Amino acid sequence: MTPAIQRYLEHLRVERRVSAHTLTAYGDALARLEKLADAAQRPLATLQSAHIQRFAAQLHGAGLGARSIALTLSGWRGFYRWWAQQPDAAGLASNPVEGVRAPRAARPLPKALAVDEAVALAMTETPSDGEAASVEAEALAARDHAIAELLYGCGLRLGELLGLDLAAGAESAGWIDIDDATAHVFGKGSKRRSVPVGGPALQALNDWLLHRPALAGSPDGGALFVSRLGNRLSPNQLRSRLKAQGDRAGVATPVHPHMLRHSYASHLLQSSGDLRGVQELLGHASIATTQVYTRLDFQHLAKVYDAAHPRAKRK
Template identity: 45%
Template sequence: MQQSVAAFMDYLRYEKQHSPHTLCAYQRDLSRIMQQATAGDIQGWEQITEQQLKHWLGLWHEEGLSSRSLQRLISSVRRFYQYLLTQGVVANNPARLLRAPKTARPLPVTLDADQVNHLLDDPYGQADGDPLKCRDLAILELFYSSGLRLAELAALNIDSFSGDWSQVRVLGKRSKERMVPVGSKARQAIQHWLRFRQQFVRSESGSALFLSKPGKRISTRQIQYRIKAFAREAGMPVGVHPHMLRHSFASHLLESSGDLRSIQELLGHSDISTTQIYTHLDFQHLAAVYDKAHPRARKKKDK
């Protein structure tokens, strides 16, 4: 059973070129199934039935595994069995008809435009004379300007940008490339950082755009930590993280343009249903405006 999982992971890694994060998720889900099978004295993947999988899902749900985690696990097992079918290891896919309990999808948390301006206008002058904080401000500007994912931004090189720095080529999920515009404020912040970047360059730096103090490509974990610290020093009332800036980018664009298809392209979503969650945020904004402005919606003041 372990050999089949190892072969499947190699298939995802080398042929499908999935990210390390995705590979870890598959490995974790399949290990959970394999441990349960081993405990039940099951020796091969072909011995697992749909009824057994349903029973295990019920157990894990009772133990507190969320519906979202169960949905991901089902997706992992279903795809794994599709692979085993192509390899002739099994004759059917017992996960084909499995369904996890439905759960309400939480709306993403965003910053409003005033909060974004407060953060990016650097009210405390954190970037003045400090190369690393200048780099952090450029990272923040680029997240909000172009709606990048954390891993996408960390992987950027200097040659990822077009000649005038107005566009950036991004390598997204499943190695899918897209071109994304870069706003003027982000371009200015990047150019400011480039004046300091050379002092951090080492032989192993390569062409990475954002470097750490020791001269290596900045890691995703470092970016998360630095953004949180920058926002805290700026007096932000909420904890700021990279995906919050991506959500804010999408929400503010939809609020201004209403063009869901274009936002789908900019975010790199393969399915527009993923992008549609921002329409709920937009409706919340409209509903708030309605409640404040409509004569028949306003609450009467107590007399």
Template identity: 40%
Template structure:
């Protein structure tokens, strides 16, 4: 970059520190990010900030992405570049902000781990020998049976259950939506066992389905801790949390049924794209559908 370009960059950082009063952390990040942009200009070579085009910013960000930068870091770099060019626009040093409509590549969403059927059988068939374990087993069976979120299970009331019909109602799911879910036979049995114990040993004032020995609703953190304790007591080394049971429910159901819409409804997702990300589609099944359905994929007879 020429001396005028370097001076404009220095003035920007001064304005950022003195007038905007940005934090020291922000200033250092912007300095580092714009230093990378300066190197890109030197390599091209580009000597004036006004000469950078939309395609240059896109190429620079793509290069940074190839070097392993996360989506979050690239978003910050773009923010720094946009701020700098907004400053140049105010000073009359450029006519456009070349970073204005460029977005960082989206970060791939990490899927939570799932348990296979054998692992879940080991978890749920370990046996319950106390009041709390009977309650805990009912909770874990229900997680896997109906694919509940942790918040949804904690919020369940006795009146939300219809055991003769093997269903339950989630009154307020994510986004304030309600839904009716099936309850599997194993979960029904576990819940019935818990309700028998609850009626005898727990005060009947609290409407919650799952309560402590004091008769108060079991909170989300307590449910997580009970699952950790269950795994430790049953000799299960892997760290298992409630979300893994919900995810396993979705994955196993989808692998067997291949009905994405049904799984979407059961999970309470408002957008099917969330279900596609959240679950593991059986690639072999998709490949078979492709071979059968796509007119250019069918193999020619020998």
């Protein structure tokens, strides 16, 4: 990559402290930009809006979805905004990505579990001594139980949960104050928020902390959730374990971490109707992001109507 892009990615990693997943997405977007600019035989500093529009059309023609193109354009836009403030941006007249929009796409509804499915998944219990194959297996089961309870009971994002430490610290991305029953996390946009932790999640968490020493002889001993080898649990490891846990709980739909966040939001909204409160708990900057769950709530009410009202029954 060009030196400017390399420095921008380092700026995102060190100063903006974006997650590894976000950093990879930005790197992929800027790699696309370099490839398209090279094919057009245009230096990055000389690109204009017409070039960016053509590049977006080329990505669309290659099969990239509207949402992916929007994220790519967002990455390019952020890079040029940053570059314009750097000493080596003398040849940069303006941000060529400003005003360029991705193709419109219908926004899909988030996938949420039914209440009984989410509760069944979260209530998966640690096996007893007679059922556990080993101390390690029992510790892993306790960890997975605590993870499911926190994902569904607090609506945490995957990165927020994996960033939790045992205790608060200067470098901590998040921690849980058990005495105060509150999770403190570092979410999107470098925003901290506090979320209440319910009784079942606290009980599962305390159970995991009792079992954690069986796994934690690691260089990353400060992480709340660790792997079998004692390192901080990775996203892929969590996804795999959660999917297996959903299968054991009898959930028909393959379960992924964000599905439990969607379930948390949808079930809260169904019960309370407090859109602003749910927005705060989820850490959404805009209430428009939270409003998508009102559509899920309407779908739930429509199913109730279809099942219960005499005039709604279909022949």
